Structure formats: structure tokens, C-alpha cells
Amino acid sequence: MVLFSPPYFPQSASTSVVSFLALLLSGRVFIKYWNARHSSLNAIPTIGHSGILYSYLTAMQWMSRGHNLLQEGYEKFGGRPFKVATPTRWIVVLSGKRYVEDLCKASNDMLSFNEPAIETTQGDYTFGPGLHLHPHHIETIRSSITRNISTKFDDISDEALAALHDYIPHSEEWVSIPAYETLLHLVCRTTNRYLVGLPLCRNIDYLYISEQFTIDVSITAQKINSFPDILKPIAGSLFSVNVKARIKAAQDILAPVIAERLEQYRRFGLQHDALEKDVFTWLLESATHDYHLSVEDIVRRILVINFTSIHTTAVGLIQAVYDLAVHPEFVEEMRQEAERVIGEHGWSKASLHKMHKIDSFLKESFRLNGGANLLMIRKTIKEWTLSDGTVIPPGTHVGVAVDAMNKEEGFRFAEMVEGADALISAKQSLVTLSPEYIVFGNGPHACPGRFLGVNNIKVMFIHILLKYDVQLEDGSLERPSNTYFAASTIPNQEAKLRLRKRAVL
Numbered sequence: 257m258v259l260f261s262p263p264y265f266p267q268s269a270s271t272s273v274v275s276f277l278a279l280l281l282s283g284r285v286f287i288k289y290w291n292a293r294h295s296s297l298n299a300i301p302t303i304g305h306s307g308i309l310y311s312y313l314t315a316m317q318w319m320s321r322g323h324n325l326l327q328e329g330y331e332k333f334g335g336r337p338f339k340v341a342t343p344t345r346w347i348v349v350l351s352g353k354r355y356v357e358d359l360c361k362a363s364n365d366m367l368s369f370n371e372p373a374i375e376t377t378q379g380d381y382t383f384g385p386g387l388h389l390h391p392h393h394i395e396t397i398r399s400s401i402t403r404n405i406s407t408k409f410d411d412i413s414d415e416a417l418a419a420l421h422d423y424i425p426h427s428e429e430w431v432s433i434p435a436y437e438t439l440l441h442l443v444c445r446t447t448n449r450y451l452v453g454l455p456l457c458r459n460i461d462y463l464y465i466s467e468q469f470t471i472d473v474s475i476t477a478q479k480i481n482s483f484p485d486i487l488k489p490i491a492g493s494l495f496s497v498n499v500k501a502r503i504k505a506a507q508d509i510l511a512p513v514i515a516e517r518l519e520q521y522r523r524f525g526l527q528h529d530a531l532e533k534d535v536f537t538w539l540l541e542s543a544t545h546d547y548h549l550s551v552e553d554i555v556r557r558i559l560v561i562n563f564t565s566i567h568t569t570a571v572g573l574i575q576a577v578y579d580l581a582v583h584p585e586f587v588e589e590m591r592q593e594a595e596r597v598i599g600e601h602g603w604s605k606a607s608l609h610k611m612h613k614i615d616s617f618l619k620e621s622f623r624l625n626g627g628a629n630l631l632m633i634r635k636t637i638k639e640w641t642l643s644d645g646t647v648i649p650p651g652t653h654v655g656v657a658v659d660a661m662n663k664e665e666g667f668r669f670a671e672m673v674e675g676a677d678a679l680i681s682a683k684q685s686l687v688t689l690s691p692e693y694i695v696f697g698n699g700p701h702a703c704p705g706r707f708l709g710v711n712n713i714k715v716m717f718i719h720i721l722l723k724y725d726v727q728l729e730d731g732s733l734e735r736p737s738n739t740y741f742a743a744s745t746i747p748n749q750e751a752k753l754r755l756r757k758r759a760v761l
């Protein structure tokens with residue numbers, strides 16, 4: 257019989273190992289302490305607690321009070337840079353035109369967009385390695401996805417109408433709908449009609465995956481991020497099971513279409529007329545490596561495009577419809593504009609550009625209730641000196657307190673559509689980037705999908721505006737409150753909307 261016994265370490269050897277590890281640990285703690293004491297971060301004022309230990313008290317509040325901390329810092333330091341402790345690191349918070357311009361001017365070897373983005377999503381474990389290495393899908397969004405909006409405008413509009421028909425009970429009376437859920441479904445179907453086309457965009461399982469993928473990735477990344485770097489590979493493989501299952505389920509649905517498209521591409525190349533104008537072809541157009549031409553890689557990139565587009569677009573639409581419900585005084589003015597432009601120029605992408613009042617309304621809605629209260633997050637690669645002389649050490653996360661910066665003024669629709677301001681708003685539309693208006697970020701990494709997102713929001717918003725009277729459930733004019741979580745702003749998920757079909761159409 258073999259007796260299993262614990263491995264034998266002579267007493268002195270095990271004591272030496274323990275002493276060595278303890279020495280290593282205290283060395284690390286000492287280096288961290290020394291670096292913290294001598295970091296140039298200490299010269300930047302702090303909101304909340306700043307001591308090496310006390311800062312953890314603020315870090316613990318970040319998840320529930322991040323929004324308040326940013327607002328308090330913005331007010332206390334009058335728009336000058338400040339820092340705030342979060343559970344994983346210090347973040348240096350900037351605000352205002354001057355610092356946004358500093359961010360935009362900094363080169364890619366000074367500030368990294370990708371590092372914090374990969375960290376936040378734990379992309380290597382969630383999306384899978386390779387996606388960030390050659391992110392050609394961003395080129396797909398910048399080129400083909402943006403270029404084809406005009407050509408496929410009728411499809412987008414058709415799907416928005418079909419989805420409204422399916423999701424809103426048919427009645428001549430007022431009907432009540434859960435706002436968040438219904439508008440999210442509407443966005444998901446409309447966006448996917450453009451991306452993957454019929455019949456996939458109505459496949460319930462595919463739609464469910466498209467909506468859930470963002471949530472799965474966010475939850476998984478949070479779990480992985482709660483582990484120290486050294487344990488992340490283990491946490492990554494343990495916690496990414498759900499995301500992997502979701503990718504596999506998407507692959508089961510999309511594989512036949514992708515396999516057929518790849519076959520057509522190999523036989524005829526990209527010039528073949530029979531190649532549909534959709535995301536499958538567009539991804540082939542911007543592919544740069546052989547592995548991009550595989551079913552698995554294409555599925556992952558379609559999910560990532562959904563990840564970047566569905567919830568961002570839905571937040572924009574939901575907040576805009578809440579604003580519509582609480583600002584009945586602007587409804588007639590916008591309806592008249594939409595009807596006049598459609599009457600004179602038809603219903604097309606070009607016509608949307610002529611609807612300045614609707615653009616201004618949406619711009620205000622986006623400005624006051626975006627999807628995040630900290631944007632343009634970057635990580636310093638080298639020591640970075642701001643234009644006011646503030647020095648930020650390498651390896652620091654910086655971001656812009658967009659919400660605090662935007663909320664200085666209330667809903668400015670009336671001023672924007674009257675007098676001189678109307679001219680300004682016509683020139684600076686919702687998609688125009690500027691250092692004062694950063695809902696789509698700014699600089700080299702400004703949102704490449706904003707043209708599609710805004711086009712789709714306008715199409716859905718205008719259909720709702722023209723087809724329905726919209727109220728909050730009890731006719732209340734009080735805007736449904738947002739939920740704030742760390743740096744995210746989530747539109748109210750409980751509010752109900754009352755809709756009544758308009759008699760005129």
C-alpha cells in the first residue's frame with residue numbers, strides 16, 4: 257500500500273522560503289509606498305480623502321458616488337485638474353476646453369486610448385485575443401459602415417417602423433410601454449437591419465445575444481478586474497465562461513451566412529455584384545490578415561460592433577424620448593419642421609441634415625444626459641505636462657468630467673433655435689466634434705460610429721414624434737431620474753411611457 261504523505265520540507269528550508277516571500281512582499285509594499293510619497297500626483301489636489309490609507313475610504317464610495325465626487329471636485333476646484341481615488345487606481349480628472357485640447361494634442365506615444373479600454377473590458381478574455389491586436393473593424397466602421405448609411409437609409413427606416421408596429425400595442429387609445437426595454441429592442445433591431453439585414457435582424461435569439469453581450473462583457477470584466485494582475489489569467493478563464501457561451505451561440509446562428517459569404521469572396525473577390533452590402537462584406541473589405549477571414553473572427557467582430565453601438569445608441573434614444581415627454585412645449589415646432597422638410601425634400605439621410613431644430617433638441621438631450629460622467633479616458637505612457645504646467649506621471653488614468661462640465665447650463669433648445677444661436681447650431685450639429693461638446697469624445701479616437709448612431713436615433717425619434725403623442729405614465733413633467741454607477745450614467749429603467757397614435761397619419 258502506498259501512503260501519501262505531505263511533501264517534506266526541512267523546517268529550516270520552509271522558514272527560509274516564508275522569510276524570503278515576506279521580504280519580497282515588504283519590499284514591494286515599501287516601493288509602492290516610496291513611489292506614492294514621491295509621486296508628482298501628490299501635487300494635484302484631491303476630492304475626497306488623499307492619504308495613502310484613507311484614500312481607500314473614497315475609493316469605496318466611487319461605485320455608488322462617483323458621479324457626486326466628480327461634480328464636487330469640479331465645483332471645488334473650479335475646473336482645474338484634481339484627482340480621485342477609485343478601487344483600482346487614482347484618476348486625474350480634467351474638464352473644460354483647455355484640457356480637452358491638451359488631450360487631443362497629445363500623441364499616441366504619450367497617451368494610450370487602448371490600454372484603459374482593454375482594461376475596462378478585459379478584452380483579451382472577453383472579446384478574445386487578436387481583436388485589439390489588429391482592430392480592423394474600427395476601419396470598417398469609419399469607412400464602409402459610415403459610407404453606406406445613405407444607400408441603406410430606407411432599410412433603416414423600414415425596420416424602425418416595423419419594430420414600432422411589433423413592440424407598441426395597436427390601439428387608438430393611450431397605451432403604456434416600459435420605456436427602456438422597448439426602446440432598447442427598437443434600437444437593436446434597427447441597427448441590426450443595417451448591419452446583418454433580414455431575416456437575421458428579426459431572429460429573436462440573435463437579438464437577445466446582441467443586447468446581452470454588452471452586459472455579459474461588463475460584468476465579466478468587473479469580476480476579472482477585482483483580481484491583481486498576476487491572477488488575471490486564472491480569473492479570466494474562470495469568469496469568461498458566459499461570454500464564451502454567448503459568442504458560441506452567436507456563431508451557431510451566423511456561421512451559415514458567413515461561410516457562404518466567405519465562399520463567394522474566395523471565388524469572385526470583392527468586386528462581385530452579388531455580395532450584399534452588409535457588415536459581413538464590409539468586414540472582408542477592411543480585413544488585413546488571413547485570420548480575419550474566418551467565421552469565428554467575423555462573429556467576434558460583429559459582436560464587438562454591437563457592443564459599441566447598441567447600448568450607446570439606446571441611451572441616446574431613451575434620453576431623447578424622455579426629454580420629448582417632459583418638453584411638450586417643443587413638440588409642435590419639431591413636428592412642423594419634420595413635415596415641412598419631408599414635404600419639400602423627401603425622406604432621406606440628406607433631409608435629416610436640414611432638420612436643425614430636431615438636431616438641436618437631440619444635441620441638448622445628449623449634452624445633459626449622456627451615457628457616462630467621465631469620458632475621453634486615457635492612460636499616460638510617459639510623464640505628461642498639461643498646458644497649465646500640471647505634471648502627470650506615467651501609468652496614470654486621466655478622464656474628462658463631461659457631465660459636470662455640461663450641466664453648467666440647462667436645456668437650451670429655445671435659445672438654439674432662435675436668433676444668432678440658430679446659425680451656430682446649424683453649423684455645429686450633433687455629430688460635430690468640438691472641445692466644448694465631447695459626448696462623442698474628441699481627437700484621434702473620437703467615436704467613429706457616431707454618424708450611424710445619430711442617423712438611426714433621428715430616424716427612430718422622428719417616426720415616434722410624427723406617429724405618436726408621448727407622455728410619461730402619469731402625465732408627469734418630471735424627468736425620470738438616471739442611475740449612476742461609478743463613471744456610468746444609466747437612463748431610468750423603470751419609467752413607463754404612454755403613447756397614443758396620432759390621428760393625422
Ligand code: HEM
Pocket residue numbers: 369394397401561564565566568569572627631632633694695696697698699700701702703704705706708709710
Ligand atoms: C450614438 C451613440 C454613441 C455615443 C454617444 C458614442 C460615444 C462614444 C465615445 C464617447 C467614445 C470614446 C471617444 C474618446 O474617448 O475620445 C466612443 C468610441 C467608439 N465608438 Fe462610439 N458612440 C456611439 C455610437 C457608436 C456606434 C453606433 C458605433 C459603431 C457602429 C460606435 C463605435 C465606437 C468605437 C469602435 C469606438 C472606439 C474608437 C477607437 O478605438 O478609436 N459608437 N464612442
